[in-house]
Amino acid sequence: MEALLAQLLNGLDKGGAYALIALGLTLVFGTLGVVNFAHGALFMLGAFCAVAFRQLITLESITIDPDQLSPWGTPLEIKTPLAQTWFGEWGSFIVEYSVPLSIVFAIPVMLLIGIAMERGLIKHFYKRPHAEQILVTFGLAIVLQEVVKAIFGANPISQPMPSALQGAADVGSWLGLAPNMVTYPWWRLTYFVFSIGVLSAVFAFLRFTTFGMVVRAGMVDRETVGILGINIGRRFTIMFGIAAVVAGLAGVMYTPLVPPNYHLGMDFLVLSFVVVVVGGMGSLPGAVAAGFLLGILQSFASMNEVKSILPGIDQIIIYLTAVVILLVRPRGLLGRRGVMES
């Protein structure tokens, strides 16, 4: 029982990441009808927003103190982060909480990148076949990841989490189990709560604002909305930007869990496509449900009890699920009729 609960929790944060990426993919597909293979690269760019932000605020000024000597007899160099010299106490707080704070930095950056991508390249591919869309965005993904590699190098850059959130939460005792039976790292709990927050924000935006209503109407029948005199194209472009922001935020908050390197996006891309297809192409709730479902399934499959019966299942469970779902339920879990079907 405790083991099951622990595995369920373990699946939640990964599921959150899958759900966020898959949501963005589905948004882009549902609005613009484009199969975006560069979406994983957006996740990676988000992660590197966090890296860049941290590098920016930890720029140091070096002052030489002639009175003090270092152990080998040279004047001591005192390194103070610029943020600290400028903002004092505030500065050290910024450095400490660099990862969550880089969200503020990542939102405008990702929005701009998303809109630039859509206007610059994807715009020309609405009417082209899906195969060409896949190919051009695949090429774009290669370009993006190579640019990141050229700037930040090929090695993973680990991002520390705030020290207040290190350690693990004793989730078991909250639920009335014996203490220290089921623990869950604070940061991963934060990630799960954060992903739920972003997901609800996107859904609320689509559900309760006029903008969201128009976008939903456009997803159902683009032509009619256009005839009603609404510039649906511009709204869809903004939705592409929002999808980029969602992927980027997922990447920002994921950095303390996995040190980002340039091919992080590709690793997540394949998985998130599988998630989208399992959820049903074009269905937003489906993408979210499938994200969490696959995250949790993956964590159950990596239990030792399961692995001893079916060796290697933890490696392939996601793909296996995708194959089974596609063959048994071609529309995915919640897919609509007539989306990407012959």
Next chain:
Amino acid sequence: MLQFFNVPRRDLLTFLAFSAVVLAMPLWLSPLGAAYPGLMQKFAIYAIFALGFNILFGLTGYLSFGHAAFVGVGSYTAVWSFKLLTMDVLPAMVFAVVVAGGFSLVIGYLSLRRSGIYFSILTLAFAQMCYSLAYSVLTPITNGETSLQLTLRDPRIIDTALAPRGEGLPSASILGHVFSGVEGFYFCAVMLIVGFFISQKIFSSPFGMMLRAIKSNQVRMNYTGFNTRPYALTAFVISGMYAGLAGALLAVTDPLAGAERMQWTASGEVVLMTILGGVGTLIGPVIGAWLIKYFENIFSAFNEQVLHRVFDWVPDGLEDIVVLITSKFVGEGWHLTLGLLFVLIVVFLPGGVMEGVRRIAGLFGRRGKPSSGAAMRVQPAE
């Protein structure tokens, strides 16, 4: 049987020209700095892979993202044949083609139940499963991360029965003759020419016409009473066998088989080759494979010294800037060039190099048909 070799004159000319170009590779590649056997073998092998892939993607329009799995399967089979039976390449190749064909039959049968992007994701999922399993559970067969390789303790039943064991590791041979130097390349080249001939026959056959019909309108085919799935499956298996042959030849030139050959980036690479050269054209994929392998080897070998030499004629201050910029695109960063090239090709020249050639020919000779470019567009099987 004679009927099989009875080809129209035009096709015969293409075939002869192609064979001549392939066999003369050491001659025309030496001014380009690429005439060493290892690289030319790669040219031939990846051309076979791309030729086979084109039979599926180019003719039927089904975009598979998992063909690298068959290359991996072919390689493993060939190395096992080396280890267990004999160092002769012929049985290794036959086994590799048969086993890869079997794999593609199963995977194709399941994947072809869906079309469009679902087909792509299914093939991708199967390939990733093969890759992950090869790394983890199947380690007794695949030797995991260390790659499957020959050892001194291999049984090699047939070889040891015929002759006493020699010192050291044996190398691949054909009917007792051990490959040396450029002979390995000629062997791969002959296989490429055979592969090209078969591909040419498929293109001009009624079967090829059927595959093209699947690409242009599968629904209409079904309405007229054709069951298209067996045809698509046959194309899938044929292309899987080509991939298996390519995998076997990779093992012949270097008896080592690693799981990274099955990774999805390797599948992406063959898609790239086919697109770059020209989807659905006979020679396009071969050209694409050569271009990519050539640039991969030449560009990635560039470094700053070489660049300084290349840009020697630029004024001094400017030279550093030029070298700094171009150095991002070569050497380690050559993938950036590849990605950019890829985007540019898909945006401006969806028919690949072959469409470019046709357009230029159309400009000069007025014999090329400018409208044929549109017909060569990739159509997804939907």
